[in-house]
Amino acid sequence: MPKSKQVTIYGIKNCDTMKKARVWLDGHDVAYSFHDYKTLSIDKASLERWSKEVGWEVLLNRAGTTFRALPDSDKEGLNEKKAIALMLAQPSMIKRPVLDVEGELTVGFKPELYAAVLK
Numbered sequence: 001m002p003k004s005k006q007v008t009i010y011g012i013k014n015c016d017t018m019k020k021a022r023v024w025l026d027g028h029d030v031a032y033s034f035h036d037y038k039t040l041s042i043d044k045a046s047l048e049r050w051s052k053e054v055g056w057e058v059l060l061n062r063a064g065t066t067f068r069a070l071p072d073s074d075k076e077g078l079n080e081k082k083a084i085a086l087m088l089a090q091p092s093m094i095k096r097p098v099l100d101v102e103g104e105l106t107v108g109f110k111p112e113l114y115a116a117v118l119k
Contacts, residue, residue: 007032007118010042011096021097021109030118037091047084050098050105056083058107061095 009025011018013036025032035042050059060083061067067075067086074086087094099106099114106117 005118006100006102008035008100009033010035010037010094010098010100012036012038012092015096017109018097021099021114024109024111024114028115028118037094042088042091042094044084044088047087047094051080051084053105054107056080059083059095059098060087061093064092066090066092 007025007030009018009021009032011021011034013034022034047059056079060078070086074082095107097107097109099109099117101117104117106113
């Protein structure tokens with residue numbers, strides 16, 4: 001991978017999937033910056049842009065404990081606006097990792113997908 005590519009990985013430091021993704025990136029000598037939602041948060045404009053690119057359904061982590069702990073009223077009638085508000089309020093609900101390679105997004109970690117995007 002050319003060193004000139006701008007690569008950012010978004011997520012939470014202690015997430016197991018994040019750890020696997022970062023080990024993969026390090027093992028393949030990919031230079032990247034890490035954006036930790038817990039310390040740096042995430043802005044609404046980024047979530048809206050991501051949602052338009054990959055879909056809010058892909059971005060919202062419904063399998064996580066944070067989402068499952070929500071009251072049913074918060075889970076009902078989900079749409080893009082409501083999902084973005086939930087993810088803004090609790091970034092743990094954003095599926096991890098989000099890999100941004102010069103504006104091209106990949107959500108989740110699969111080694112073969114990373115290899116293809118970073119070739």
